[in-house]
Amino acid sequence: MIESWRWYGEFDSITLGEVAQTGARGIVTALHDIPYGEVWPADAISARKGHIQNAGFEWNVVESLPIHERIKRGEGDLAPLFANYRQSMANLAAEGINTICYNFMPLLDWTRTDLVSPVSNGATCLRFDAVKMAAFEINILGRRAAEDDYREDVRHRAAAWFQHATESDRDKLLAAIMAGLPGAFERYDVLGLRNALNSYAGMDRTALRTSYHRFLQEVVPTAEELGMRLCVHQDDPPRDILGLPRIVSNGDDLDWVLNAYDSPANGVTLCAGSLGANPANDVPAIAAKIANRIHFVHLRNVRKDPNGSFEEAAHLDGDTDMVALIRVILQEEARRRDAGRSDHDIPFRPDHGHHMLSDLTRDLIPGYPLIGRLKGLAELRGVIRALSS
Incomplete structure (x- = not known):
């Protein structure tokens, strides 16, 4: 397994010199300043790769090459957007960067x-x-249909939270929900989010799958020609949210994705934390079933509450059996090695992490600390070494 590290380039206060001290060999990054739908210029890719190589690393995974929202909605003339996506893929392949992580989460x-x-x-x-999410959807956003998405006890507690919340509390909640958009992307205020959600009005699971199927038909053949691997990240959280359908949330969803275009180029980023947030998901079992199509791995853990809440746990201490999951990945690597594949090693990264020690006083991207991820990487490295010996 190739130890890798998520790095946000110019948006990241953690330097590559600091990353080097973690022992990671690969860098997982993207050109976060380029708006969705535009071509990633060859010179910008080359410059980023050179910067990474000069620091002693390999840029081994792109995370992410984003998909424009119009593609997800199936809206308008999409030919230029698909052409731009394919050109970005070609520009990356020309620099020897052949693994692209992406997601198909709306908005x-x-x-x-x-x-x-x-x-x-x-x-x-x-x-x-x-x-808090119920309070945001029902009481702040005013999405009344959300009442059907939450248990009665959760709705009552949400109403109580909203009644006692200050304006600062509500602002912090909105900021937290918006924090999942990395890089130079517009954050929505409440009105802006309502308008953005309106653009998805009427979009159900079937319609979103139709859009996703077209995306695969448009880009996987190019990936095959370029020798690239596309790997979809699971929904986070793995459930419908804000009235938007989620279609990559469990084993059945992943089966659909892989069968929608049956090609080694159409693969999966196995995210232990995203899958692990759904109590119905047996993460090691899902990984074992689709192991031959796993191209990239996110290793993190979560601890779940009965009401649907969850939080990031230490990498070895959450609800997912991380040792069992790593054993699955190592067995798949051995299978590929025995088959004579030169690309038998699978890149992984310690995903998220607790903010601790000096992380608490630094301006860091939420969920992406230095010390917390270093701790997680060290723990995961120990498991890998033990299982491999």
């Missing part, structure tokens, strides 16, 4: 309600609180 990326939720040892973590 928002990962969603949390708390960016600095305290944990018992004085550190902080990311948290999704079902009560």
Whole structure:
């Protein structure tokens, strides 16, 4: 398994020199300043790759090459957007960057309600609180249909939270929900979010799958020609949210994705945390079933509450059996090695992490601390070494 590190380039206060001290060999990054739908210029890709190589790393995974919202909605003339996406793929392949992680979540990326939720040892973590999310959807956003999406006890607690929340509390909640959009992307205020959600009016699971199927038909053949691997990230959280359908949330969804275009170029970013937030998902079992199509792995853990809330746990301490999951990945690597594949090693990164020690006083991207991820990487490295010996 190739130890890798998510780095946000010019938006990241963690330097590559600091990353080098973690022991990671690969860098997972993107050109976060380029708006969705535009071509990633060859010279910008080359410059980013050179910067990474000069620091002693390999740019081994693109995360992410974003998909324009119009493609997800199936709206208008999409030929130029698909052409731009394919050209970006070609420009990346020309620089030897062949693995692209992406997601097909409408409008928002990962969603949390708390960016600095305290944990018992004085550190902080990311948290999704079902009560606060219900309060946001029902009482702040005014999406009345959301009442059907939450249990009665959660709705009552949400109403109580909203009644006692200050304007600052509500602003912090909105900021947390918007934090899942990295880079230079517009954050919505409440009115802006309502308008953005209106653009998805009438979009159900079937319609979103239709859009996703077209996306695969448009780009996977290009990936095959270029020798690239596309790998979809699971929904985070793995449930419908804000009235938007989510279609990459469990094993059945992943089966649909892989069968929608049956090609090794159409693969999966196995995210233990995203899948693990759904109590019905057996993450090691899902990984074992689709192991031959896993091109990239996010290793993190979550601890779930009965009401649908969850929070980021230490990498080895959450609800997912991380040792069992890593064993699945190592077995798949061995299978590829025995088959004579030169690309048998699978890149992974310690995903998210607790903010602790000096992380608490630095201006860091939420969920992407230095010390917390270093701790997670060290723990995961120990498991990998033990299982491999």
